[in-house]
Amino acid sequence: MDASHDVLSFEPKEPTPTTPEAFRPHPLRGPFNALFFTALDRYLDHLLWPHKRSLFDDLPATVLELGPGVGANLRYLRAGTRLIAVEPNPAMHDRLRARAARAHIDLELHTTGAEQLDLPDASVDAVISSLVLCTVSDPGAVLAEVHRVLRPGGRYAFLEHVAAPDGTVLRRLQRAARRPWNWIFEGCSCERDLQASIEAAGFAETTIEAYRLHSPFLPVNTQIAGVSRKDS
Template sequence: MTKAGINHPIFARFYARVSRAVERAGLAERRERLLAGLHGTVIEVGAGPGLTFAHYPPAVARVLAVEPEPHLRRLAQANAGKARVRIDVVDGLAERLPGAEASFDAAVMSLVLCSVADQASALREVRRVLAPGGQLRFLEHVLADSPAMIGVQRLLDATVWPRLFGGCHTSRDSAAAIERAGFTLERLERFLLPEIRTPLSYLILGVARR
């Protein structure tokens, strides 16, 4: 949930603390499913504090983890040292990813499409660095499924929420954005976390292919 290219020191510290509670509430299990079966070289876009790192399977040869927020990047670097696979954490923007064209077997985006400045540009970059047939694995909070909650989300997004929470937008339809970027959706699961409906409870987990 970090916005590429901008420092959010207060939000970053808040997010790092809250994330631990959300992991215990069930998100860690979803991260395990998100990364299951990955192999080869992977680019993770918007790595945050590195909470996915513990879930990468041993068949992954290397992860290039891109995180623009300095405090979160330091936490990610510490978590990279505990991972089962090689993870290199670097500064970078989702809209201008490090890496040559078609240089990664897979890409991972976890709670980042809500806050990138330009979803279309970020997804074009992901598509650029993925090899033909490469996978995009994604775990994102998205637009609600009821008009009433969508209204609440859009009100939040139009007022203080993005400014207070690192550029996060609660009402983005990230699955549609992934398809518009030229990916083919192969699997899409929608779920609530927590099961009590809040503007941030609507999540998707899936696989798309370049």
């Protein structure tokens, strides 16, 4: 198995004036985040596995993942799965490749942003993401691309952190931490209403569970998990 092929299968779209801003790697934050998520991998999975276990159950043989980072979700994929991984942060790539090889995952690495996927319409049966829509420049554009590349009847399984209810202590903390959190975690926003964005994305059916983590990472403790399906 060759888990290191980075050749894109399709020509990227030409940029337009409305194209979302491309991800720009940072020489310090990129390596820091790769190390951070590697070091805390088991702890973060301990917090999230009850939701991920049900979300990522019975995935098809080919899966598109947005923002796989260092490969936290590879443990939920069967050996032999073809993973189309959209990860524009080069600091994550070596760890992602190594982990895919250990897990016997056939990795197809794409370095485009999720706002403009270099995949044909109706080309995949399943898209997954976890803690990704908080960092992209335009969640609506990403969700439109997910809807575009899914085949009829395909599913999008997601886990994201969201804004706490207005007027709560946690919402005030999210607001206070906004700028340093955004800088350290490469654009991550603690205050997005991603449930509304997903529900407005044109899927035929969406089920969402809201829950709260109990972790020291307070700004991201309000979360949602769910599945959206494209009309068949």
